Amino acid sequence: MEGSVEGPIPVVDFLPYSLVNHCADDDQLSALAKQLIHAFSTTGFVYLWHHGIPPAQINQVFQIAEKFFTLPKDSKNKYARPKDNNHGWVSMERESLNPDRPGDLKEAFNVMQVEKPEAWPMEELPEFRNVVLDFYDKCRKLSLHILELVARGLKVKDVKGFVNAHKSMGKGANETALRLLHYPPVPGETKPDQIRCGEHSDYGSITLLFQNKVPGLEVRTRRGSYVQAPIVENAVLVNIGDLMQRWTSDRLVSTKHRVLLPVDREQMRQSVAFFVHPDDDCLISCLDGSNKYEPITAKAYLEQRFAATY
Secondary structure, three states, rough: EOOOOOOOOOOOOOHHHOOOOOOOOOHHHHHHHHHHHHHHOOOEEEEEOOOOHHHHOOOOOOOHHHHHHOOOOOHHHOOOOOOOOOOEEEEEOOOOOEEEEEEEEEEEEEOOOOOOHOOOOOOOOOOOOHHHHHHHHHHHHHHHHHHHHHHHHHHHOOOHHHOOOOOOOOOOOOOEEEEEEEEEEOOOOOOOOOOOOOEEEEEOEEEEEEEEEEEEEOEEEOOOEEEEEEOOOEEEEEEEHHHHHOOOOOOOOOOOOOEEEOOOOOOEEEEEEEOOOOEEEEEEOOOOOOOHHHHOEEHHHHHHHHHHOO
């Protein structure tokens, strides 16, 4: 189930079904769904313009993330991601998204809907929790719009049921996570074959990626080479995850991607990713009835993938 990019990543105007537009007709939605399915079945990636999340809110998230990552290591370590859930700080080199490479030269803060005050850096950054959870909710709403159009485009019989397979995002047994990602300047010495983020495909249904002004993401083409995903101002980059490829019997493709070391090793990079997963108990079986892949629950599949990453 390894996908790759066929050509340049398409850019789609999402205005008809953005978070601020509530008057699209069926013809507009059908046309938009067709564009998304074409992108997701060929490149696996698409840029969405006019998605409805305000640029000021995106900038606010980047700013609060930068404040967190500049905290002393001892302060960040108080909020380290435990082994039993996916919320908290992930230190440099803790992840190896490509197990054949050394640990990734990045750090992250994974955001889940965790109520415990001690899981949040409230002492250092009192506004942190509200800023990131407000953004989480915006991403959740946008994701549901995208998933509805995917279901329409695939001609899924029960569109509402497909979308509702993600109904517990942010409020229950669902592993959807917002990740604040920080790529600091590269240290003077690195391990052989070490890069900022190893070659990998995402695990879940879809991923929303917001990039700051520094590029770095590369996606794999059908020929096996990697090409840069440029910065498209005010657009969100959306891609298919492995579980969605499995769910659609490989009709939609999950494309491998990576972040190499920059030419200028002093260059810092940030991104924010929203990894959408179905509810934990959702049984993922092929939508076309083909039984190409054995049914598996979303939770069991994710646990398999995490075991290979951490």
